[in-house]
Amino acid sequence: MAQTSHGIGGLTYDPAKKARPPELNVLMALVLITAAFELIGRVFLGDSFLFNTRDNVEGIFNWQRLNIIILQVSIVGIIALGVTQVIISGGIDLSSGSIVGATAMIAMSFAQTELVNGNPNPKAIFGDWAMDLPVIVPVLVGLGCGLMAGFVNGALVAYTRIPPFIATLGMMVFARGLSRWWSNGNPVSFPTEGYAAIGKGMMPVVIFVSLAILFHLILTQTKYGKHCYAVGSNEQASRMSGIKVNNHKVLVYSIAGMLAALAAVVLSSKNLTAQAGMGVMYELDAIAMAVIGGISLQGGRGSILGTVLGALIFGVIISGFTFLKLDAYYQEMVKGVIIVGAVVLDQWRQQKRGRG
Amino acid sequence: MGDNGAGKSTFVRQLTGVEQPTRGQIVFDGVEHSFASPIEAREAGIETVFQNLALADDLDVPSNLFLGREKFRFKFGPFSVLDKKAMRDATTQALIKTGVKIPNLMNTIRNMSGGQRQCVAIARTAAFKSKLVIMDEPTAALGVQETAQVENIIRTLKEAGEPLILISHNMRQVFDLVDRVVVFRRGRIVANLRKEETNGQDVVSYITGAKTGAEFEGAA
Numbered sequence: 001m002a003q004t005s006h007g008i009g010g011l012t013y014d015p016a017k018k019a020r021p022p023e024l025n026v027l028m029a030l031v032l033i034t035a036a037f038e039l040i041g042r043v044f045l046g047d048s049f050l051f052n053t054r055d056n057v058e059g060i061f062n063w064q065r066l067n068i069i070i071l072q073v074s075i076v077g078i079i080a081l082g083v084t085q086v087i088i089s090g091g092i093d094l095s096s097g098s099i100v101g102a103t104a105m106i107a108m109s110f111a112q113t114e115l116v117n118g119n120p121n122p123k124a125i126f127g128d129w130a131m132d133l134p135v136i137v138p139v140l141v142g143l144g145c146g147l148m149a150g151f152v153n154g155a156l157v158a159y160t161r162i163p164p165f166i167a168t169l170g171m172m173v174f175a176r177g178l179s180r181w182w183s184n185g186n187p188v189s190f191p192t193e194g195y196a197a198i199g200k201g202m203m204p205v206v207i208f209v210s211l212a213i214l215f216h217l218i219l220t221q222t223k224y225g226k227h228c229y230a231v232g233s234n235e236q237a238s239r240m241s242g243i244k245v246n247n248h249k250v251l252v253y254s255i256a257g258m259l260a261a262l263a264a265v266v267l268s269s270k271n272l273t274a275q276a277g278m279g280v281m282y283e284l285d286a287i288a289m290a291v292i293g294g295i296s297l298q299g300g301r302g303s304i305l306g307t308v309l310g311a312l313i314f315g316v317i318i319s320g321f322t323f324l325k326l327d328a329y330y331q332e333m334v335k336g337v338i339i340v341g342a343v344v345l346d347q348w349r350q351q352k353r354g355r356g
Numbered sequence: 357m358g359d360n361g362a363g364k365s366t367f368v369r370q371l372t373g374v375e376q377p378t379r380g381q382i383v384f385d386g387v388e389h390s391f392a393s394p395i396e397a398r399e400a401g402i403e404t405v406f407q408n409l410a411l412a413d414d415l416d417v418p419s420n421l422f423l424g425r426e427k428f429r430f431k432f433g434p435f436s437v438l439d440k441k442a443m444r445d446a447t448t449q450a451l452i453k454t455g456v457k458i459p460n461l462m463n464t465i466r467n468m469s470g471g472q473r474q475c476v477a478i479a480r481t482a483a484f485k486s487k488l489v490i491m492d493e494p495t496a497a498l499g500v501q502e503t504a505q506v507e508n509i510i511r512t513l514k515e516a517g518e519p520l521i522l523i524s525h526n527m528r529q530v531f532d533l534v535d536r537v538v539v540f541r542r543g544r545i546v547a548n549l550r551k552e553e554t555n556g557q558d559v560v561s562y563i564t565g566a567k568t569g570a571e572f573e574g575a576a
Contacts, residue, residue, distance in 0.1 A: 223426055224434040226415075230423055233412035240374075240410045241424030242395040251434060300414035 022294035022301070022349070026309040029292075033313060037320035049323055065323070067202065069315035073289070074204035075270070077311040078263040080286040081208075081215050082256030084307045087290055088219070089252045090232035090299030091157060091164035095171035096260040096286055099149050100279025101179035104264035107142030108188040108274035111135070111195035123189040125182075135194035142265045143258050149175060150257020154250035168253075172283065180276040189273040199270030207266060211259070216304040228252065232299025288335065289314055292342045296350075313338070357530055358540030359563050364523045367540065368492050372404045373397040385487055395424070401487030405477045405494055413466040417458055418447040420465055421480045450483035455512040471502025478509055482518070489513065490521045495529065507533060527556050539563055 037049040047053060052062050079096045086093045112121050114131035121131070149171060156167035182188075197203070219225035227248050230238045239245050263282075268274040293310025295302030317338070321331045358364045369375040371382060373391025382389045384400060391397040394404065411420050418440070427439040427446070447461060456475040458468075465473055474494055481489045491510070495503040510533055514520060524530050530537060537554060539547040539562040547562040561567035 218435060221437050222432075222434070223428070223436045223438060226419060226426060226438060227434075229414055230412045230419070233414035234410075237410040237412050238423065240394050240406070242393075242398070243424045248434075300412070 023306050026294050026306055030309055030313050034316050069319045070205050073311040073315040074208035075263050075267050076282050076285045077208045079260050079282055080289040080307050081211055082259035083286040084290045084295055085228055085252050086256050087295050088232045088302050089228045093168045093256050094283050095168040097279040097282035098172045098175035099146055099260040100264040100282055102175040103142045103145045103261040104268040104274035104278045105179045105182040105188055106145050107138040107265050108268045110141050111138035111191040113190050113192045116190045121190050125188055132192055138195055139265055142261045146257040146261020147254050150254040154253030158246035158249040185276050187273050187275045195269050199266040204266050212304055212308050219304055229300055288339045362540040363543040364540050365492055368490055403481035403486040403489045405491040411465050414464055416464055417461045417476055418443040421447050421483050450479045454479045454482045454509050470498050471505050474506050488519045492523045541565055
């Protein structure tokens with residue numbers, strides 16, 4: 001339609017008010033940060049961040065680094081996909097890291113192998129009956145636990161009307177306690193070959209990318225997705241329009257719980273062990289990825305694409321600091337600055353649009 | 357019409373199922389109804405434009421029009437796939453019907469003026485087969501130009517033969533747009549007048565209580 005068409009009463013439409021998709025800004029940030037590392041690397045280390053500088057390897061790019069960038073954010077990225085949906089619906093989920101810990105312990109207990117180098121499994125949780133089960137059993141048990149935890153989160157938020165922050169904070173503490181109690185703080189180890197295959201090599205990336213595509217389609221093309229944005233944008237209007245807001249919330253948190261559990265399965269499989277302290281701070285990293293990716297904490301705005309870009313920014317920063325041989329402490333500090341910066345930028349953008 | 361607190365909005369909220377009446381009955385289209393929610397009232401054919409626009413700021417126009425009653429390409433529980441094209445086409449139809457001009461349908465409501473938002477809210481009632489449209493002070497928060505714009509749309513709807521209940525404080529607007537004036541005072545209907553048989557002075561005296569008519573019960 002014409003950009004300057006007039007409405008009745010002489011109202012004009014200002015094309016400047018049309019917002020640039022926020023994903024574009026995130027993409028630009030990703031490019032800038034990557035370019036910064038490339039530049040610093042060339043100037044100070046005489047080495048390239050992105051490109052292949054060795055003669056004994058094929059390819060233009062440093063594929064090893066690129067693989068690591070995405071691999072190290074894939075598992076938290078899976079959680080971030082669920083957290084994104086929760087935030088778009090106007091909520092928040094602090095429990096995902098602890099759900100990772102608890103479901104990793106539980107799932108791994110059903111994934112153990114009976115004999116380790118000919119000796120009985122020293123970390124066995126259950127008796128013989130739980131040994132060498134088909135891989136589908138621990139996966140379903142894990143996903144089931146995550147689903148249950150998410151369902152409880154959603155039910156608390158929807159029906160007791162306590163703030164999502166409190167409901168999921170409770171779940172966070174509870175699930176962490178559960179993961180310590182499960183085996184008295186001992187690690188659960190030695191999984192079957194089938195289970196170990198889930199998180200082997202680049203499998204976490206494959207799982208993360210497939211899920212990202214799946215949930216991108218769900219959020220943009222289905223009723224569930226539309227209602228996420230509607231509920232996060234104006235809950236009362238959604239209710240008056242006939243959307244079953246409570247059911248929707250339960251579903252959103254359940255999906256988030258299940259994704260956290262899936263991340264737990266992948267992580268414990270990759271590490272070949274489950275520990276009670278697994279997933280600590282993952283919930284905050286996941287929220288940070290979403291926020292950096294342009295998901296508004298007020299709800300109603302954002303996309304899976306944004307979160308994926310946010311996750312990549314995370315990965316680039318971690319790899320970049322390793323590349324520059326800087327301490328991990330700096331990573332944390334810079335991450336903190338970037339999170340706050342992303343939110344501040346989002347707010348400025350909103351104010352600018354509100355005034356215009 | 358009626359003074360502040362005369363019960364106009366309460367009356368509408370009960371008609372549309374937002375609040376439950378403590379007594380009396382709602383007879384609509386020859387059938388007695390008790391609406392537990394606005395959705396039930398809507399299913400019976402009563403569409404309402406509420407005072408606090410029930411729109412989601414972050415959604416585009418078609419999504420707002422079809423909020424809670426989306427069209428689907430195929431159904432699969434919550435993951436039913438939306439038929440965006442059908443909704444966009446139906447939105448264009450509804451906008452033509454009401455004479456609303458929105459430059460870009462795919463823009464979010466957030467970026468629109470108050471008048472445009474109100475137009476979307478009204479177009480929403482026209483997108484579906486309704487037997488009655490109720491508007492609760494549709495121009496209360498609008499400027500002069502935007503009020504004229506909304507009034508034009510109401511006129512278009514009226515000429516198309518849509519039954520309308522308009523709640524308003526604005527005497528000029530009421531006499532401009534309606535066929536019949538119902539006056540509320542202290543929670544009761546004190547007058548139900550044909551426009552031709554009354555005038556502003558007359559209505560004001562009913563509103564202030566200077567003149568009291570026979571009491572009408574449940575005149576919907």
